[in-house]
Amino acid sequence: MENYFTENFEVQAKNSSEDALQRWRKLCWLVKNRKRRFRFTANLSKRFEAEAIRRSNQEKLRVAVLVSKAALQFIQGLSLSSDYIVPQEVKQAGFQICAEELGSIVEGHDVKKLKIHDGVEGIAEKLCTTITKGISTSEIDRRKQVYGVNKFTETPPKGFWFFVWEAVQDTTLMILGFCAFVSLLVGIVMEGWPKGAHDGLGIVASILLVVFVTATSDYRQSLQFRDLDKEKKKIVVQVTRNGLRQKLSIYDLLPGDIVHLSIGDQVPADGLFMSGYSLLINESSLTGESEPVNVNASNPFLLSGTKVQNGSCKMLVTTVGMRTQWGKLMATLSEGGDDETPLQVKLNGVATVIGKIGLFFAVVTFAVLVQGLFTRKLEEGTQWIWSGDEAMEMLEFFAIAVTIVVVAVPEGLPLAVTLSLAFAMKKMMNDKALVRHLAACETMGSATTICSDKTGTLTTNHMTVVKTCICGEIKEVNGSEKFGSSIPESVRKLLLESIFNNTGGDVVVNEAKKVEILGTPTETALLELGLLLGGDFQEERGKSKIVKVEPFNSTKKRMGVVLELPEGGFRAHCKGASEIALAACDKFLNSNGDVVPLDEASTKLLQDTIENFASEALRTLCLAYSDIGSGFSESVDIPFQGYTCIAIVGIKDPVRPGVKESVAVCRSAGIVVRMVTGDNLTTAKAIARECGILTDDGLAIEGPEFREKSDEELQQLIPKLQVMARSSPMDKHTLVKTLRTTFQEVVAVTGDGTNDAPALHEADIGLAMGIAGTEVAKESADVIILDDNFSTIVTVGKWGRSVYVNIQKFVQFQLTVNVVALVVNFTSACLTGNAPLTAVQLLWVNMIMDTLGALALATEPPTDDLMKRAPVGRKGNFISNVMWRNIMGQSLYQFVVIWYLQTQGKEAFRLDGPDSDLILNTLIFNSFVFCQVICDYKTLNFFNRKTGNHEVVKD
Ligand SMILES: Nc1ncnc2c1ncn2[C@@H]1O[C@H](COP(=O)(O)OP(=O)(O)OP(=O)(O)O)[C@@H](O)[C@H]1O
Numbered sequence: 041m042e043n044y045f046t047e048n049f050e051v052q053a054k055n056s057s058e059d060a061l062q063r064w065r066k067l068c069w070l071v072k073n074r075k076r077r078f079r080f081t082a083n084l085s086k087r088f089e090a091e092a093i094r095r096s097n098q099e100k101l102r103v104a105v106l107v108s109k110a111a112l113q114f115i116q117g118l119s120l121s122s123d124y125i126v127p128q129e130v131k132q133a134g135f136q137i138c139a140e141e142l143g144s145i146v147e148g149h150d151v152k153k154l155k156i157h158d159g160v161e162g163i164a165e166k167l168c169t170t171i172t173k174g175i176s177t178s179e180i181d182r183r184k185q186v187y188g189v190n191k192f193t194e195t196p197p198k199g200f201w202f203f204v205w206e207a208v209q210d211t212t213l214m215i216l217g218f219c220a221f222v223s224l225l226v227g228i229v230m231e232g233w234p235k236g237a238h239d240g241l242g243i244v245a246s247i248l249l250v251v252f253v254t255a256t257s258d259y260r261q262s263l264q265f266r267d268l269d270k271e272k273k274k275i276v277v278q279v280t281r282n283g284l285r286q287k288l289s290i291y292d293l294l295p296g297d298i299v300h301l302s303i304g305d306q307v308p309a310d311g312l313f314m315s316g317y318s319l320l321i322n323e324s325s326l327t328g329e330s331e332p333v334n335v336n337a338s339n340p341f342l343l344s345g346t347k348v349q350n351g352s353c354k355m356l357v358t359t360v361g362m363r364t365q366w367g368k369l370m371a372t373l374s375e376g377g378d379d380e381t382p383l384q385v386k387l388n389g390v391a392t393v394i395g396k397i398g399l400f401f402a403v404v405t406f407a408v409l410v411q412g413l414f415t416r417k418l419e420e421g422t423q424w425i426w427s428g429d430e431a432m433e434m435l436e437f438f439a440i441a442v443t444i445v446v447v448a449v450p451e452g453l454p455l456a457v458t459l460s461l462a463f464a465m466k467k468m469m470n471d472k473a474l475v476r477h478l479a480a481c482e483t484m485g486s487a488t489t490i491c492s493d494k495t496g497t498l499t500t501n502h503m504t505v506v507k508t509c510i511c512g513e514i515k516e517v518n519g520s521e522k523f524g525s526s527i528p529e530s531v532r533k534l535l536l537e538s539i540f541n542n543t544g545g546d547v548v549v550n551e552a553k554k555v556e557i558l559g560t561p562t563e564t565a566l567l568e569l570g571l572l573l574g575g576d577f578q579e580e581r582g583k584s585k586i587v588k589v590e591p592f593n594s595t596k597k598r599m600g601v602v603l604e605l606p607e608g609g610f611r612a613h614c615k616g617a618s619e620i621a622l623a624a625c626d627k628f629l630n631s632n633g634d635v636v637p638l639d640e641a642s643t644k645l646l647q648d649t650i651e652n653f654a655s656e657a658l659r660t661l662c663l664a665y666s667d668i669g670s671g672f673s674e675s676v677d678i679p680f681q682g683y684t685c686i687a688i689v690g691i692k693d694p695v696r697p698g699v700k701e702s703v704a705v706c707r708s709a710g711i712v713v714r715m716v717t718g719d720n721l722t723t724a725k726a727i728a729r730e731c732g733i734l735t736d737d738g739l740a741i742e743g744p745e746f747r748e749k750s751d752e753e754l755q756q757l758i759p760k761l762q763v764m765a766r767s768s769p770m771d772k773h774t775l776v777k778t779l780r781t782t783f784q785e786v787v788a789v790t791g792d793g794t795n796d797a798p799a800l801h802e803a804d805i806g807l808a809m810g811i812a813g814t815e816v817a818k819e820s821a822d823v824i825i826l827d828d829n830f831s832t833i834v835t836v837g838k839w840g841r842s843v844y845v846n847i848q849k850f851v852q853f854q855l856t857v858n859v860v861a862l863v864v865n866f867t868s869a870c871l872t873g874n875a876p877l878t879a880v881q882l883l884w885v886n887m888i889m890d891t892l893g894a895l896a897l898a899t900e901p902p903t904d905d906l907m908k909r910a911p912v913g914r915k916g917n918f919i920s921n922v923m924w925r926n927i928m929g930q931s932l933y934q935f936v937v938i939w940y941l942q943t944q945g946k947e948a949f950r951l952d953g954p955d956s957d958l959i960l961n962t963l964i965f966n967s968f969v970f971c972q973v974i975c976d977y978k979t980l981n982f983f984n985r986k987t988g989n990h991e992v993v994k995d
């Protein structure tokens with residue numbers, strides 16, 4: 041049995057194979073309501089469609105690139121003329137190019153047309169925009185009219201009646217509806233109105249009730265999912281409009297907008313490259329092609345939905361919304377739905393198996409009942425004469441058989457999973473965690489280890505430079521003006537040149553005329569230092585020309601620029617992780633500001649400074665420069681040796697309040713927390729100690745050392761590993777993978793950067809930061825932590841556990857009811873020839889179980905006790921032995937009660953007279969319902985008992 045389930049009803053929490061997704065679907069043929077059952081599973085045919093779109097995109101793009109290459113050679117030096125006529129309405133709106141033309145240029149990579157329109161600048165002009173000012177907000181409406189908006193068509197939200205319609209399409213309800221019809225007909229003919237209609241109307245009433253309760257619950261769920269979906273799609277980009285750099289939702293983008301893209305961003309619309317450096321674009325989300333492409337002035341085409349893998353740029357938006365290929369893809373994909381979760385599938389399996397057993401019993405019950413009737417009639421010799429009453433009796437038998445199937449197919453099981461997950465999702469949203477994939481809620485409950493990022497998750501991500509070492513002198517930065525006064529003027533100049541040119545950030549004046557610093561927290565801290573030193577960003581930028589930029593990335597851990605100096609010659613500036621940048625230095629500036637060779641003593645001094653800063657939990661950065669003569673060409677890499685160290689800075693990033701407590705909660709919950717960071721080992725250790733992650737017997741290691749370890753060594757090392765510093769993206773990935781495969785751990789990973797994407801993808805649960813996180817990280821994640829706070833991760837864990845336990849509760853409850861209903865009806869049908877619980881009664885119970893019972897049990901909020909047990913882990917058995925025992929015990933007890941009532945009831949309660957059967961059955965029904973209520977209550981209690989929990993979860 042166990043094997044049957046693992047073979048057929050097992051899918052991964054994420055990245056399941058197509059095969060596995062298909063397999064269980066095929067086996068689930070005994071379904072009461074297909075539409076409902078499969079509503080929250082992946083729509084495989086839609087996905088197939090999306091895949092086809094991707095493939096055709098890839099083909100189209102390949103052709104376009106080839107054609108454009110050929111054309112590029114052909115048109116060089118040629119003056120081209122075109123027969124393009126600007127449509128009248130476009131002209132009237134004040135623009136010189138229409139949406140179709142723009143679309144065909146970018147999507148078709150059409151260099152010829154691009155040249156006809158005088159290149160990117162020409163198109164910008166025709167779109168009435170400039171790179172410095174962008175579009176002006178006053179004419180937004182006109183733009184919208186001519187070019188459309190950046191939104192995808194979505195399937196319209198489903199109304200209440202849609203769900204009513206879906207609820208009606210339930211096989212068993214339909215059969216019962218038919219029974220009701222016949223019953224009404226026969227009843228009225230036989231006994232007349234209204235007496236003969238009682239039974240029929242009873243059935244009709246309960247059908248209506250079932251339909252409406254189901255539809256209401258489904259409808260509310262759909263509203264919840266719709267809200268979450270909206271939240272998921274909120275993406276903000278940096279745009280220049282009205283001459284101001286500002287944040288804007290991607291839905292508000294219009295052709296003509298200037299968008300600033302940097303590493304980790306998603307290209308929000310089709311457009312053209314205006315300026316930028318080392319731009320590498322990954323088009324796999326659009327085309328499935330994994331090889332990234334270089335985008336630059338000669339290949340300026342940027343397609344919506346692709347990702348910036350490296351570098352940065354300014355882009356001119358040309359085509360938006362459904363005119364882009366991405367728009368078409370998204371419209372299809374949004375109907376593809378989310379992958380089903382492992383529990384959903386598992387319970388679908390349970391439902392199918394029990395349903396089959398139920399079907400068998402139903403057939404037997406029906407046969408036994410019919411046989412009883414026939415025997416009676418044979419004895420009476422009236423087998424050829426059928427009265428209306430007897431026909432009704434047959435009908436009633438049939439209804440009972442059908443109802444046994446209705447009750448036996450525990451359709452509520454898989455649906456309760458969705459209900460419970462949806463409930464948890466909504467509550468988590470209030471607690472600042474946005475769940476992107478349903479399965480994550482489930483998996484999080486069994487997490488055994490968390491690999492946490494340092495920056496931004498454990499710390500506040502609000503960075504300030506608090507210490508510097510300039511000209512061999514250590515200084516504290518405390519915001520006072522005189523900080524810079526003792527620095528020699530030549531050094532101050534170099535420092536400002538470095539800070540303001542060698543940066544990915546920007547200093548802008550915002551709408552309120554206030555100075556605003558943009559960029560990553562590290563960059564911001566440095567720019568702030570520059571302003572404190574009395575520098576002016578724009579002025580400094582104007583002094584020299586930037587000829588090359590190598591933007592920061594986590595693999596190199598440094599950033600470099602080359603400047604063309606006003607007095608001639610080139611100068612390279614480098615800033616980066618202090619040990620790494622310092623290793624490229626062979627000179628430094630002494631206390632007079634003179635360049636002197638770096639001897640052993642001064643190297644030691646600088647290294648000690650770095651150590652000192654780091655041991656105070658500061659992030660250290662080294663700034664250096666190098667004059668590289670006059671022969672620098674843009675096409676070569678920036679040299680990385682012979683630098684002169686200008687300064688070492690120590691940046692403070694305080695630990696978030698509450699992190700220590702949260703780490704302690706994790707510890708008591710049996711979840712191991714590890715820190716993986718790109719920062720320096722000493723810094724990492726200091727912070728880890730402060731958070732309570734690093735203990736005395738724990739191990740801290742650097743990425744480069746970790747990489748060298750053999751598999752056996754890793755086996756020894758990983759259980760003790762608490763901190764990994766200076767990690768590369770791949771180190772993180774390796775750690776997660778080893779934990780998952782070798783150690784069978786259920787791993788949660790947090791991350792914010794593009795560098796974290798591989799690990800987030802590999803993890804059982806990927807958690808991305810909502811504020812600091814890049815689009816790429818968010819896309820690879822299963823949950824987005826909206827407030828970037830580690831404590832929220834603990835909340836997610838708590839909800840995950842609560843979901844797990846709630847579903848267990850519901851399963852136990854429903855299985856008990858199933859077994860009892862089945863056994864009671866079957867045995868009494870066999871032994872007495874009639875069923876104590878009628879179809880209508882069973883339907884009632886079923887409705888209460890499926891909807892109200894599920895609501896009550898599946899939506900229990902979590903208790904703090906949940907975090908005091910050991911995690912379930914990968915091997916946890918969902919329906920534990922204790923649960924089986926409970927199910928059996930409960931069923932037996934209920935069966936005995938009902939059986940007693942049925943056989944001895946009349947005597948015990950002194951029932952006689954014509955109505956005794958009716959009264960007895962009512963009595964039986966009521967005790968049955970009461971038993972369920974008690975069972976329901978007991979289940980709750982049982983799971984909430986503090987000590988009992990351990991066994992339940994572990995067994
Ligand atoms: N903009 C930058 N320019 C140059 N160097 C930087 C920049 N930002 C960070 N660094 C250096 O790179 C190191 C960390 O880089 P990395 O991106 O791998 O880690 P992180 O993601 O910031 O940290 P964590 O993994 O803890 O979140 C820092 O210690 C710092 O010295």
Ligand SMILES: [Ca+2]
Nearest residue numbers: 493495792793
């Ligand atoms: Ca990070």
